[in-house]
Amino acid sequence: MAGRGETVAVLGAGGTMGRPMARNLARAGCAVRAWNRSREKAAPLADAGVELAATPSEAAAGAGVLLTMLSDGDAVLSVAGDALPQLSRDAVWIQASTVGEAATERCIALARERGVAFVDAPVLGTRQPAEEGTLVVLAAAADELRARVQPLFDAVGSRTVWVGEAGAATRLKLVVNAWVLAVVEAGAETVALAEGLGLDPQLFLDAIAGGGLDLPYLRAKAAMMAAREFPPSFKLSLAAKDAALVEQAAQRHGLELPLLGTLRARLAEGAVAHGDEDLSATYRTSAPA
Ligand SMILES: NC(=O)c1ccc[n+]([C@@H]2O[C@H](COP(=O)([O-])OP(=O)(O)OC[C@H]3O[C@@H](n4cnc5c(N)ncnc54)[C@H](OP(=O)(O)O)[C@@H]3O)[C@@H](O)[C@H]2O)c1
Numbered sequence: 463m464a465g466r467g468e469t470v471a472v473l474g475a476g477g478t479m480g481r482p483m484a485r486n487l488a489r490a491g492c493a494v495r496a497w498n499r500s501r502e503k504a505a506p507l508a509d510a511g512v513e514l515a516a517t518p519s520e521a522a523a524g525a526g527v528l529l530t531m532l533s534d535g536d537a538v539l540s541v542a543g544d545a546l547p548q549l550s551r552d553a554v555w556i557q558a559s560t561v562g563e564a565a566t567e568r569c570i571a572l573a574r575e576r577g578v579a580f581v582d583a584p585v586l587g588t589r590q591p592a593e594e595g596t597l598v599v600l601a602a603a604a605d606e607l608r609a610r611v612q613p614l615f616d617a618v619g620s621r622t623v624w625v626g627e628a629g630a631a632t633r634l635k636l637v638v639n640a641w642v643l644a645v646v647e648a649g650a651e652t653v654a655l656a657e658g659l660g661l662d663p664q665l666f667l668d669a670i671a672g673g674g675l676d677l678p679y680l681r682a683k684a685a686m687m688a689a690r691e692f693p694p695s696f697k698l699s700l701a702a703k704d705a706a707l708v709e710q711a712a713q714r715h716g717l718e719l720p721l722l723g724t725l726r727a728r729l730a731e732g733a734v735a736h737g738d739e740d741l742s743a744t745y746r747t748s749a750p751a
Contacts, residue, residue, distance in 0.1 A: 469493040470614065471521040471549075472529045473541045474559070475512070476503025478694065479585070480531035482592040483558070483618045485510045487529075489595075490617035497521040497541075522548040527614065528555045528578070534703055535565025539572065546576040554579040554610060558599075560639070560700070562707030563714060566632040579604070581611050582628040584635035585619065588695040596620040600638075602631035633711065640708045642679075643701055643725050643741075649680045650745035653687045658750045663688060683742040687749075692739035699737030701744070702729040 470487050474480035476498030488494045488510045497515045498504035504514055515521035522528055522545035530538045538559050546555065555578050557569050566582055573580035580603065587597040597619040603611070608624065615622045625631050656663040667684060670676045686692055705726040712719045729744055736743040 467491060467493075468527050468614075469495065469525040469550075470527040470529055471515070471518075471525040471545060472496045472512075472531065473518050473521060473545060474498065474530060474532035474537075475507060476500055477531060477533075478589050478697075479558075479592045481507060482589075482595075483529070483531060483597075484512055486592075486595040486618050487614060488512050490613070492527075492614070492617070495521040495525060518542075518545040519548045521545065524548070524550050526550050526553050527611075528553065529558060529614075530555070531558045533559070533700065535559075535561035535568065539565065539568055542569065542572060546572065546578050549578060552579075554581060554607060556581045556583050556611060556614065558583050558585055560584050560635055560704055560707070561632070562636065563629065563632060563711050566629055570628050579607055580628050581607055582631040583611075583615070584631055586635070586638060587619075590695070591620075592618070598623060600625060600631040600634050602626050602628050604628075636704075636708050636711045639704045640722065640725075643705050643708070643729065644721065645677065645680060646683050646701070646741050647725055647728055647744055649683050650687060650742065651748050653684055653745060654748035654750060683740075686740060686742040687745040692736070692743040694738060694740045696741045697737060698729065698739055698741050698743050699733045701741040702726070702733040702737070705729045 470492045472484040475484045475496030484494050484496050494512045495515050496504045496507050496512045497518050518541040532538050555573050570580055582602040584600050585597040591597050599615040599619040599622045601622050602625045625634050653663040656666050709722040709726045732744040732747045
């Protein structure tokens with residue numbers, strides 16, 4: 463039975479999201495075993511009583527819950543392949559990385575093959591909400607799994623949105639990220655346009671202040687663009703990955719949404735040189751010389 467007394471293996475525990483999630487699970491009373499490819503990035507978790515593992519299999523040995531929080535589908539599938547056979551009987555795999563529809567289907571098939579219950583659980587929120595334990599968890603799984611994993615979601619998030627069978631949460635995540643990516647790219651081009659027209663971009667923010675078009679997220683990203691400093695909360699390389707996943711989903715479902723192709727190309731272009739900077743560094747591609 464999963465819950466706060468459960469042993470949770472966290473793979474990707476040195477990442478922007480994985481590390482604070484592991485820490486919050488430990489704070490909530492879970493016995494957490496953490497693995498990260500670059501071991502030193504997970505090392506600070508030892509202070510929170512987290513046990514560091516040398517391999518995914520070591521982290522998973524006898525654990526009741528596996529949490530994956532890695533960059534993309536290939537990374538998730540490769541580590542999960544090693545970890546799943548080591549879990550306890552009756553274990554559950556919570557897959558929280560953003561991997562898109564096709565990779566989620568592969569995860570579901572792998573879990574079924576290994577006899578492990580699967581929860582599709584991508585999250586909304588970035589570095590700070592992850593640290594504060596206020597992520598929004600988008601969760602999809604068989605009904606009987608909900609009570610088992612809810613205490614873990616409550617440890618990392620402030621809200622869970624249940625959306626049906628595994629796969630549905632990933633689809634909802636793609637929908638939300640289509641919006642997030644469009645807002646940031648539109649914000650970047652609007653700031654660049656203001657500058658190109660000889661206007662202080664702050665005038666744009668002042669003009670929309672308090673109205674229906676004002677957004678705290680736009681303000682936060684525009685401030686980074688104005689300062690030309692992009693410490694990563696959500697890396698541009700991951701945003702480019704997500705834009706491609708969103709476009710693939712639209713194509714799979716026979717939708718013609720041309721903005722998605724533009725977004726995918728624009729974010730991929732910025733990610734070549736600035737992939738480790740924040741998503742808002744897409745502004746660099748549009749900024750006037
Ligand atoms: N940051 C956000 O705002 C945010 C919000 C919601 C969802 N997400 C999603 O959550 C996931 C993690 O994001 P993040 O921001 O935490 O990314 P991150 O800081 O770049 O961390 C990525 C993690 O994946 C590991 N990794 C990458 N490739 C690997 C491979 N081939 N084998 C093993 N491990 C590998 C990294 O290990 P190393 O440390 O060794 O590189 C690291 O632990 C992504 O799918 C992202 O799209 C991010």
